[in-house]
Amino acid sequence: MKPIQLISPVDGRVYAERMPLSRDAAEAAVARAKAAQKGWAARPLEERIALVKAGVKILNDMKDVVVEELAWQMGRPTRFGGEYGGVNARTDYMSEIAAESLAPKVIEDSNAFRRYLAREPVGVVFIVAPWNYPYLTTINTLVPALIAGNTVILKHASQTLLVGERLAEAFHAGGVPQDVFQNVVLDHATTEHLIGAKSFGFVNFTGSVGGGAAIERAAAGTFTGLGLELGGKDPGYVRADANLDAAVDTLMDGAMYNAGQCCCGIERIYVHESLYDAFVEKAVAWVKGLTLGNPFDAATTIGPMANARFAKVVRDQIAEAVAMGAKPMIDPSHFPANDGGAYLAPQILTNVNHKMRVMMEESFGPVVGIMKVKDDAEAIALMNDSPYGLTASIWTQDYDTAAAIGAQIETGTIFMNRADYLDPALCWTGCKDTGRGTSLSYLGFLSLTRPKSYHLKKV
Structure with missing residues (x-):
């Protein structure tokens, strides 16, 4: 197994390299995420929101190092800072609408029947994130997924290897348990194996059309929910x-x-x-x-x-x-x-x-x-x-x-x-080769949860 190298566009040197997880280690990470999910979902919604927002606040405190690392990793001028405006706005909005978006929709509550539609987390959410806006594109799914009661495994692009590490560092310091949010380094073969093995309740991928097609092929027959944002013209x-x-x-x-x-x-x-x-x-x-x-x-x-x-x-x-x-x-x-x-x-x-x-x-x-x-x-x-x-x-x-x-x-x-x-109040979505799925807005929560119907009758 070869190390994954991050070549800096600034000067062409190897800025960072990491060894990808073996298949056994990757499967163990998924097992930990599955084991932690029900306990995380059982926490009150307000507590999950508070822990997520605490992690984002700590990420804000890392601004100086994050901005410098982004310049080395993908070349963005430091004068433009990081991606904090969008990170904070999206976190705040999804936190504000969470209670309403995730609340049961009551059809009837009478002496004869209680009928309602509830939302429950899909389980483990897998985020395959791109390098161009490495924090924003991750936050789009990470924040609502955790708020909704899912656990998350993040695989970041090789060009921005350090971003996943910074996100995990910040969220763990904010109180999100380590098994609830894990950053991993994976090669393509292990990534496709995990998807094909029904490891996840939802997979969010942002990248090329070819990459999206590979994700779909890996998920074929698993009935795994997919969100695919594959670029545009x-x-x-x-x-x-x-x-x-x-x-x-x-x-x-x-x-x-x-x-x-x-x-x-x-x-x-x-x-x-x-x-x-x-x-x-x-x-x-x-x-x-x-x-x-x-x-x-x-x-x-x-x-x-x-x-x-x-x-x-x-x-x-x-x-x-x-x-x-x-x-x-x-x-x-x-x-x-x-x-x-x-x-x-x-x-x-x-x-x-x-x-x-x-x-x-x-x-x-x-x-x-x-x-x-x-x-x-x-x-x-x-x-x-x-x-x-x-x-x-x-x-x-x-x-x-x-x-x-x-x-x-x-x-x-x-x-x-x-x-x-x-x-963040409007749905981020596309059509044709741009892919399918939705993120942000109240529809973003619907992608990361599944409906469950309750039809309760008194006799």
């Missing part, structure tokens, strides 16, 4: 009545923040012909205002991609598009740190079409294609011409117009005049 549409400056600022930030490594980042933009030239001009100026460099430099606004091989995918997509007639609007020499490795100059492409991979396949990097459209119908057709469906951003002055267009778009979330955002 999220569009923005700028209508003729849009606020141009706001659209440029938000959409370009959505395309370039975190070096474009956002599940719901903007990867393609459609602009009404009346605003197209002005939008492109302003977008180019916006991107030229970025500073590519070492994430520990206070001036850096865009750091390296998490791995040189991820950057190669984006470079190949750009080169192929240019060979097919796309026009690159940014001279890479404007960004001296562009090194052919993990440090990648951001790019805007015009004269693009849907025959190009950069407009159809997930890029997950700092590149965006911009196309001119004549009307809503053309924009809708282009937005739907994608294997993915996570979010779509519509820029207009009218709620009703945005809703009417949104109703025609095959996606999980419709934004109006914002992008690349997750509201």
Whole structure:
């Protein structure tokens, strides 16, 4: 068995390495989680919430070390801090709605019958977390799963090995028992074995389409509940009545923040012909205002991609598009740190079409294609011409117009005049190759519990 290595994108060195658990050790971890689950679920809901919130508070106290580790692990500039805004907001909201979301729904309570629908935990929840927002994506499932009375086993991505350790450290210090929340290091074979052995009541996976398909194959025939968030190719549409400056600022930030490594980042933009030239001009100026460099430099606004091989995918997509007639609007020499490795100059492409991979396949990097459209119908057709469906951003002055267009778009979330955002009160979901399942909102609790009907009669 080989160690799992974390190669830092900052300087290419091995930043951390861990040995994966053997199959026997992994099965023992699952057994401990199963043994601990009923006792954890028997605790009062208020106590579970308090222990979870205590763990998140301790995680907040780790901010300085967490921010530094994130920069080393996946390249995010330290100036942007950690992911604490979202971590705290999601924890607070799911805690606030827990009692109502998990309460029995009473159908009848009379002298003759008591009939109601209850929710009970699914048992052991397995989280397979990604590296791009390693704390946020884990919290989305970890917090409601624990609150609902489940135990949790977390397997983090190799690119962010230390994140799971920090989460476990914080939650254990806050009072969550060690067997209730376990961080483990697993290879793919052991991961698939555990899923196939019916080890879990629910599996939440965030990652690639191929990874999601592997999870589904491993779970085939087990009837295990799955939540699969498999990325996207999220569009923005700028209508003729849009606020141009706001659209440029938000959409370009959505395309370039975190070096474009956002599940719901903007990867393609459609602009009404009346605003197209002005939008492109302003977008180019916006991107030229970025500073590519070492994430520990206070001036850096865009750091390296998490791995040189991820950057190669984006470079190949750009080169192929240019060979097919796309026009690159940014001279890479404007960004001296562009090194052919993990440090990648951001790019805007015009004269693009849907025959190009950069407009159809997930890029997950700092590149965006911009196309001119004549009307809503053309924009809708282009937005739907994608294997993915996570979010779509519509820029207009009218709620009703945005809703009417949104109703025609095959996606999980419709934004109006914002992008690349997750509201914990709204369901995080997708369609098509983006996957299936729900997280956050009251529906997030429904995914992590099972219904049980009670039909009680007096005689």
